[in-house]
Amino acid sequence: LEERVFNFAAGPATLPANVLKKAQSELCNWHGSGMSVMEMSHRGKEFLSIIQKAEADLRALLNITEDYTVLFLQGGATTQFAAIPLNLVKPEDSVDYVVTGSWGDKAFKEAQKYSKSKVIWSGKSEKYTKIPSFDSLEQTPDAKYLHICANETIHGVEFKDYPDPKNGILVADMSSNFCSKPVDVSKFGLIYAGAQKNVGPSGVTIVIIRKDLVGNAQGITPVMLDYKIQAENNSLYNTPPCYGIYMCGLVFDDLLAQGGLKEVEKKNKKKADLLYNAIDESKGFYRCPVEKSVRSLMNVPFTLEKSEFEADFIKEAAKEKMVQLKGHRSVGGMRASIYNAMPLAGVEKLVAFMKDFQARHA
Numbered sequence: 001l002e003e004r005v006f007n008f009a010a011g012p013a014t015l016p017a018n019v020l021k022k023a024q025s026e027l028c029n030w031h032g033s034g035m036s037v038m039e040m041s042h043r044g045k046e047f048l049s050i051i052q053k054a055e056a057d058l059r060a061l062l063n064i065t066e067d068y069t070v071l072f073l074q075g076g077a078t079t080q081f082a083a084i085p086l087n088l089v090k091p092e093d094s095v096d097y098v099v100t101g102s103w104g105d106k107a108f109k110e111a112q113k114y115s116k117s118k119v120i121w122s123g124k125s126e127k128y129t130k131i132p133s134f135d136s137l138e139q140t141p142d143a144k145y146l147h148i149c150a151n152e153t154i155h156g157v158e159f160k161d162y163p164d165p166k167n168g169i170l171v172a173d174m175s176s177n178f179c180s181k182p183v184d185v186s187k188f189g190l191i192y193a194g195a196q197k198n199v200g201p202s203g204v205t206i207v208i209i210r211k212d213l214v215g216n217a218q219g220i221t222p223v224m225l226d227y228k229i230q231a232e233n234n235s236l237y238n239t240p241p242c243y244g245i246y247m248c249g250l251v252f253d254d255l256l257a258q259g260g261l262k263e264v265e266k267k268n269k270k271k272a273d274l275l276y277n278a279i280d281e282s283k284g285f286y287r288c289p290v291e292k293s294v295r296s297l298m299n300v301p302f303t304l305e306k307s308e309f310e311a312d313f314i315k316e317a318a319k320e321k322m323v324q325l326k327g328h329r330s331v332g333g334m335r336a337s338i339y340n341a342m343p344l345a346g347v348e349k350l351v352a353f354m355k356d357f358q359a360r361h362a
């Protein structure tokens with residue numbers, strides 16, 4: 001563990017060191033079963049206890065009531081871009097998308113194939129640095145749902161509050177801020193998230209859906225994408241990503257042990273404040289383009305006023321064991337992803353490096 005780096009990747013992302021150690025200690029022989037979780041039948045009592053505990057712990061973390069079904073699926077959040085309209089609406093139904101970044105845009109484009117989807121607000125012309133005021137949203141009167149991306153991973157824009165859909169339900173992609181803070185699940189008809197940022201390895205996609213919305217899939221919906229079939233089979237219609245679900249379970253357990261999501265949010269705010277303050281107090285040497293009130297606690301994009309030094313910044317940071325700081329290829333600059341599992345020490349080290357780098361290049 002001493003040789004581990006501070007990994008600021010956007011996802012797959014750093015996992016808690018104690019969770020990795022626990023997984024290591026259980027790797028070859030899980031709880032006396034004589035085998036690893038990777039080798040078990042997904043229908044045996046051992047794995048059933050793992051998936052059931054993972055679900056119970058997630059329900060405890062987010063206060064998910066029995067009105068909601070929790071699904072552990074595959075295919076990433078990208079598959080949900082299609083599964084959501086396929087399950088919730090008919091091809092002729094209207095649905096609204098608020099597009100605050102590239103992921104929301106991708107979700108919208110996929111939904112166009114299976115519904116009458118409309119972008120009712122886009123931040124593209126302002127380079128995705130804002131969240132709209134909710135009063136200004138011109139929602140389609142009969143829209144079956146309103147889709148948002150709660151945290152745009154590439155642009156670093158995060159909803160701090162949520163709009164009320166006029167007609168249908170609220171649907172949110174929480175891939176990059178899932179379990180990073182308390183969320184009132186009852187405001188949403190459906191929440192979905194890929195696991196690989198805050199809660200586990202890639203390969204697991206979590207869907208939290210209000211039960212009354214399940215069971216209306218379009219006829220063409222592939223069986224794997226049909227929430228009703230997945231719900232009736234407790235996410236075990238086919239072979240699930242067993243090891244990934246196990247890892248998510250270890251992370252949920254760890255988040256509960258930290259005191260739950262209120263405590264986790266406090267830590268995340270502290271880390272984000274430290275980093276944003278360093279940027280804002282650099283007298284323009286570092287810049288974050290995102291409007292202050294909607295800056296993400298998870299993904300912090302920033303640039304250098306002297307952009308010719310950006311490559312050096314990334315290279316030198318990597319030499320000091322702070323890796324994956326390059327911004328997404330579509331926006332350039334830098335991006336520090338500081339998910340739940342990024343320790344405060346990692347952000348402190350980055351901020352110290354930033355100050356030193358500035359002193360040497362000012």
Ligand code: PMP
Pocket residue numbers: 011075076077078079103149151152153154173174175176194
């Ligand atoms: N939505 C958001 C907000 C994301 O950050 C990502 C992945 N970076 C996706 C969707 C796509 O997720 P996946 O790769 O799991 O399909």
